[in-house]
Amino acid sequence: MPTSEALPSERISTLGTVQEGAPVLSGPTLPFDLPHEADDARQIVAELQSAMPRVTGHLAGLLYRSRMLPGTQPIPVTQYRGTGQQWNYPA
Template identity: 45%
Template sequence: MSQVRPSEQMRDLGVVQNGAPVLTEPAQAFDLPAERETAEHVIEQLFFATERIGQVHPFAKGMGIAAPQIAIGRAAAVVQPPEPGAPAIVLLNPRITDRSSDQDEQYEGCLSFFHVRGLVPRPLRITVETTTLEGQTATTSYERGLARLIHHEIDHLDGLLYTARMRTGVAPIPVERYRQTGRSWVY
């Protein structure tokens, strides 16, 4: 029996794959609180997706999924931190308002092309402004691995894939050559 490629497995779990227009278009922001019910429905769909995906693939570095990855062009994402039992972070209309000049470069994967990993430079700290379901603005700072995960998802909402952030001349590597599966990022 032939093995199902990682990207095909994600597609079968309902994750939109690279090449779909929804992945390269900026997501539409929510008008909150007016669209609260719609936002709650999208968040629910994102949690269903993380549950399905988490049942077939462990994520030692944490994981995130943005609404466009489940074919919903709205500005919502869910990030599950790597720490067991840590609550998921819900991002509605997220916007990076500050970033550290200190960066590092680590391998990232993406559910929308899960057969490769890419070396991506990112700031070590970011400050993110989001909108609550009640329409209030909330600001939170994230560091290191969590900043990387959240930045990756915000990029999705801006229509960017991590390959757009990779240095010129650096190409993603096949997942079969990637040696850090099951381990956290190192700082």
């Protein structure tokens, strides 16, 4: 079980969430073995389609990183203290 001293990203990883930089996110997917895995394929397509309205409505279909200025790096969650406030960059 994660301890309270673990970083948020570490706690999320232990729950099974894949983090940015993981090879599985940049590699090709494995094809389904059709027709044997047809039910699995239909379920995954349905789950992706049901998630799309929530994602596109919030970020207009773009990951936030794709909207950042070139050379800008996101900050780690451990450093973010602006929940509920507009982000301000130091001058």
